[in-house]
Amino acid sequence: MRTKSCALLVGAVLGAVSGTLAYSFLKQKRSGPFKEVNQIRSKYAEQTVNETQIEADKMLSEGGLAAVAYENQKQEI
Structure with missing residues (x-):
């Protein structure tokens, strides 16, 4: 159970970081x-x-x- 919640936490953090990077990359002025x-x-x-x-x-x-x-x-x- 503990490893499952740890994996979910890591996945959520990675998703938030990748979402932030994608947003900043797409909103750059070209x-x-x-x-x-x-x-x-x-x-x-x-x-x-x-x-x-x-x-x-x-x-x-x-x-x-x-x-x-x-x-x-x-x-x-």
Whole structure:
């Protein structure tokens, strides 16, 4: 009798654990096609922003060099 109740208890615990695992596995959010597309778009948007920032920095440095060259020419006169 004692082994039968012990086996029932173990079975109930295993059933509860497996039920909890199955529920959590089935309720997970899976990434759909729209989410994947949005992730790709955001990745390329970040790269575009980075390239734009590099171009802006480059323009500032070129402008600074042009200003220095102009001042040097102005001082030579």
